[in-house]
Amino acid sequence: MKIGSGFSTIDIAVSGLNAQDKNMSIISSNVANAQTTDNGSGKPYRRVEAIFKTDSDNGIGGVTVDDFSEDQSDFQKILKPGHPNADKDGYVSMPNVNLPIEMMNLATATKAYQANAAVLKRYQSMAETTLELLK
Numbered sequence: 001m002k003i004g005s006g007f008s009t010i011d012i013a014v015s016g017l018n019a020q021d022k023n024m025s026i027i028s029s030n031v032a033n034a035q036t037t038d039n040g041s042g043k044p045y046r047r048v049e050a051i052f053k054t055d056s057d058n059g060i061g062g063v064t065v066d067d068f069s070e071d072q073s074d075f076q077k078i079l080k081p082g083h084p085n086a087d088k089d090g091y092v093s094m095p096n097v098n099l100p101i102e103m104m105n106l107a108t109a110t111k112a113y114q115a116n117a118a119v120l121k122r123y124q125s126m127a128e129t130t131l132e133l134l135k
Helices: 009-032 099-134
Strands: 048-054 063-070 076-079 091-094
Touching (some): 009 048, 009 063, 009 099
Antiparallel strands (some): 048 063
């Protein structure tokens, strides 16, 4: 079963699995760094997002993570006098990671991953049925 310019059902589903795996890794990194006030350069961790693109020119094909983009929204400042990264007024710049949003993004990426896995499972079932019929 071929679709478009050489992409099979399996290729498309596997590319979706790979892309969502990278996306879930990025989201996990955001969650893990939600309290990182110094990323090594003296600034708080900045939230990262995956940018997806299709693998073909005509829009029929797989998907890949094309690039990563840092969220440029403002850092939240919280009052924590005595914190090593506090400014002169006692405020600490916190990462621009919003945990509820990250958890929703993770749930969406997980569902997309599961959908691609289900496509592979159904394709395998169809292939097995076809082989049974050919016996």
